[in-house]
Amino acid sequence: MCEQAKTPYEYFLQTLPSDWERLEIHKLGTVVGGGTPSREVSSYWHGDIPWVTPGEVSSTETQTLHSTNEHISQAGLNGSGAKLLPAGSLMVTTRATLGARAINAVPMATNQGFKSIVFKTLDDGGYYFHLFERLKPELIRRASGTTFLEISGSEFRSIQVPNPPIPEKKLIAKILDTLDTATRETERLIDKLKAVKQGLLQDLLTRGIDASGQLRPPQSEEPQLYKKSPLGWIPSGWEVLRLDTVAIRGSGHTPSKGVLSYWNGGVKWVSLADSHRLDQIYIHETDKEISELGLANSSAVLHPEGTVILSRDAGVGKSAILGCNMAVSQHFMAWRCGEKLNNLFLYFYLQREKPKFETIAIGSTIKTIGLPFFKSYEIALPPRREQDQAAAILMEAEQNLKAQDAELEKLRQQKIGLMYDLLGGRVRVTPLLGSLRKTAGPTEL
Incomplete structure (x- = not known):
């Protein structure tokens, strides 16, 4: 029978130094759950005990949590599954959102979405805060559930971790x-x-x-x-001018995809697949290339280096300057600037206009801006x-x-x-x- 492949975390544990211990989580200290006091009992709420929900831990940018959105009372603590955690505990989300964590700076309680570790050694929190970032895939692997994933208390307690x-x-x-x-x-x-x-x-x-x-x-x-x-x-x-009076406007096309010789021929071709390359001033590479034959047998045009392009369809308003000679698909406008217009200035101008382009684009499936808009498009020109x-x-x-x-x-x-x-x-x-x-x-x- 073939030996079952080790998980990445199992391999991680097996390669620990010989002078490091491997302990189950519950041996680091006490594992504590959480709870939510009844919302129908007003005296359970608005007390002086900070009470944490998973969203607050997931959204925190720092290791230490100092305050919470809600507070419960001592009666709320006693009347629910919530437990008061001493400062320095590691609060780990173990349902729905798995593996988010924080260390409480002051005594706090959590809702039932947590398993928290109250360490025997107070200084342990920092190391295990970082370890749980490495441990998150293992938590997900061990979790179960149909509506949302959750890792049980016994499963959580039994996970082995390094103890340097x-x-x-x-x-x-x-x-x-x-x-x-x-x-x-x-x-x-x-x-x-x-x-x-x-x-x-x-x-x-x-x-x-x-x-x-x-x-x-x-x-x-x-x-x-x-x-x-x-x-x-x-x-x-300054002057207000139609862009067409200070730049030569062009567009592009897609050669027939049924003709293999039109493609992969060394001519860089900007398409919607390159959206992630736009809005970074220059574009130097493209997802796809066409051939000289594809260029000659379509309405695609080879635009010179320095041409400013703008997406008028999906990703409306994204722009870039061509870093070398390229063709573009029909989803783009292209402007070759004349002496009166600095292409970098035009690029930044279009960047500022992006919200306007997004607003005027229309369409139910794919929003687009029609060519008539660009024929009459005006800019304020210094x-x-x-x-x-x-x-x-x-x-x-x-x-x-x-x-x-x-x-x-x-x-x-x-x-x-x-x-x-x-x-x-x-x-x-x-x-x-x-x-x-x-x-x-x-x-x-």
């Missing part, structure tokens, strides 16, 4: 905490940069840059600097000098954002690798402490 020596356990937790902190700080910085970028889009494309290189005051403060236009108030030196300056500022903002996105991905990948190595003892912690201090910045170990 206490000093090593604490160091592992601190290293992973440091990476989590760096990740959250980077996420917050990205949110700020996104807000800055949106503010710049609005200001530079409605107020522009004056002769001294500064952002113009708003129309409400300096009305003499502005004039009325069909698109609202615009700076006095002099070329202002366009160039605005585009340069927006590019710098975009590059800053991309750099932080790359840093965030680097941190996330490092966390994945370190979780695998440290939580299972494949890499022992002591040699890593110096390098983690350099990587994660000011947080002390």
